[in-house]
Amino acid sequence: MVDKNQFSVSVREIRDSLDYERGVAPLISKVIETEDRLHVLVPDRAEKSLLLGPGGRVVAKLSEVFGTPITVHSNCELLLRERQLRLTFQRIGKLLSDSSPNQKPILQQLRLDIEKEMEYPRRQIDMRKEDTGTIVAVAFSGGVDSGAALYWATRQTRSVISLTADLGCQVMGNPEKRAIRYISENLEISQYFIDASSNLEKIFEGAIKEKLHPCGRCHRTLMESIRNSARDLGVDLLLTGELLPTGRQSIELMDDLMIIHLPATLSLSKYRTRKISSCLGMKHKQERFGCRLLSRCHQKGWKMIGPSIYRVLRETEAGILSTGQSLQQIKNILGPSLECLKKRNRAKNDC
Template structure:
């Protein structure tokens, strides 16, 4: 479809909904992908806001009338995203001379993905490539949306990763969620490595019960320490995570011979993109929930722990990882727990 055809639909929808704020939003480009989805590019955030409409009503009706899945981008957010991708590229060049042969294979693949992402949404992303099947690569896996999407990108690209799930116990993760993660890995033929940590978190639990600490930072460090230990034991020199925030140069670290790639951040993916990739892989998406069981428990101790969780959501909103609607869902979940 052409921009003027979409604009005619949008003008009609806005009139029917009696939306008189602003002027008719300008649609600069329309890209159609292989799955028939439409990707609309507007001038900036203000134009995108009008095209979405209050509560997403305009774009929802547009999707209904065109019978297409529709995603909207502002030119300003595309420019920022491409800037971050180029920063990731610059980081690869910084460490190029210090990489092992297997790490060089991984970053060459990553550069190929970044080059594709630089032409998105004009062109659809294709992850398939030829990778040595015996190449060792580890993945920090929680079973959540972002680590699931990262796993999917790796397997679609030809890697056979070890998905490492650190099980800290029922205080942190629901057994049902663990089972869902196991089932997903089995269906995807992904090797799930489950590491149980017994008794190591008693002190953290006591401090959360007393309302003295927000658990996220310490818990994250504990999980990464367990994964690093496994990686060292298995002599793997590449670790991939599903982190979204440390974008650009911060998305890749090389420390004591271990290459860590925060894959969604390195590719400057949004939560919408990781949810889409995860859903396409067969993962069922339920209502958005912030954090693990222990984080939810910490919120009952008052603003001292609610504040840092909301701040995290706002950081992801500011970074363009979350939309305002997604952020509102997470904040509602935080304050209602």
Template sequence: MYSEVRDIRLKISMKNLENLYSSGVLDPQIYNRLKLLLSFSRDFEKFLEYIHNEDSSKKERAVVAFSGGVDSTASTIISKRIFNVVGVTIYSPTIMEEEDKSRISNLVKKLGITHRFIEIDLEDIRLGTLEGRYHPCGRCHKRIEESILNYARDKGIKYIIYGDMLSTGYLSVVKEEDTIRINMPSFLSLTKNQCREILKTVGIEIKRKYTCPLLRIAHRYERNKKFTIQRILREVRAQVIDSGEGLKNILEVLSQH
């Protein structure tokens, strides 16, 4: 990512953070810790050192939407510096294979976090995708986020962390009714490769296909491939993935039948 672009995004994240704090949305402790994260993020080596510094002080709980991918795992490692993390994985055989569930269970043990699976019904979305009525990602993401939000509310947890890389600036930390959503990689203007570097510091390497079982069903229809490729190109334009990775992901999509 161009340093000028990253600096602009970090300045906007800081301004957004200050606005939320001045309006009473953020607790002082969380505000100060997020502010420190931003200040260290300008120097990636110092940032890595900071997130691994032990902090025995009492921390507020936060839910991390944990898919077991690079972005959510990096977000978990970062969030542990600020919060008492509860990882929540939304499970359905429609979007996750059994081996993925086993891999995630092993991963959270290595991360040392509290974790739970929540199973949801996505059969209606699977059928709609199978019939070619729509591209499923929007509906699927909405259903997953609703389940994460309901869990946080049931447990009285105010902060929810996502691994979203695209919602930069004012969209990276937002108040959603009675909760605060933090899209951690976009808040810190991290790239996918930087997230991988964060994983390496704790001995984790994640290699996954770009698509899930549901998306592979969607790609039986050529028009759906176009929407997936547009998402990949947005990531390339936003400089969160490099062009080589973008091309690799596009070729994977195009090869599916």
């Protein structure tokens, strides 16, 4: 068992060996061991920055010394997350009395999971298999966030329906569809692809010709298709993989349809959704930011690039993305534009 004094000594030794003199040695509030890593708690962002070190070098060395991955949390981050979870907990309490017999067991389970998550990293959801008998639809795009929602749903009930909006090959290709079918078959759940391609032409035209960022209109289109399909199937409970609408905004009621943005409801980070979705056998290769259409749009200049980077910054501010993950996503967004710029420069030089 690693105690905070032992850990603090190692921090000082590593900082000395790397000639890091900036600031004072970071203050370690607590060290918590879990089955797959050490969680180290420090008072605030500045202490966290010093513990990580430039480029994460200090914490990387610490990971080598203790022989396990290390995650650093500031107490400020954990307090904010706890506040978000309390708001969600209160929202569920108000919804329970008017919820349908199909919705109630899922809301009750969420309350139990939130109580555990409020003590994270000491406690967290354990994903034990249950069968509440509830019928749940999940908006599954094939990404890690909706994958986490799908896996959580399959741990609560056997009656899960996976709904995927198909906006055409400009957005989702056959390899992505095959991967979605494969996951659904392995889980032995129903999978529906909803044809929403008739709406793509306007979105495509607005994006390519008018330089209107497509994500907002595309999201509205696909969610409308999925909501309508859930209702057509007689389901009054829909889970999504949205991360940003935390607290009271994480659960919506649209007439008789309850929409639970599962990762936001549990205030999960991108790291946590990746870890949960890996239970589905999803391979976490370097993810493209957005769809194929968006990659093309990024070549059109700042009017397209700006809103995408703003999205990354919002998720970073919300604690969903680490700074390293944010940097990688921004590189991903800028990649096509930088490549186009290189080609133009080469063409000019050839002239």
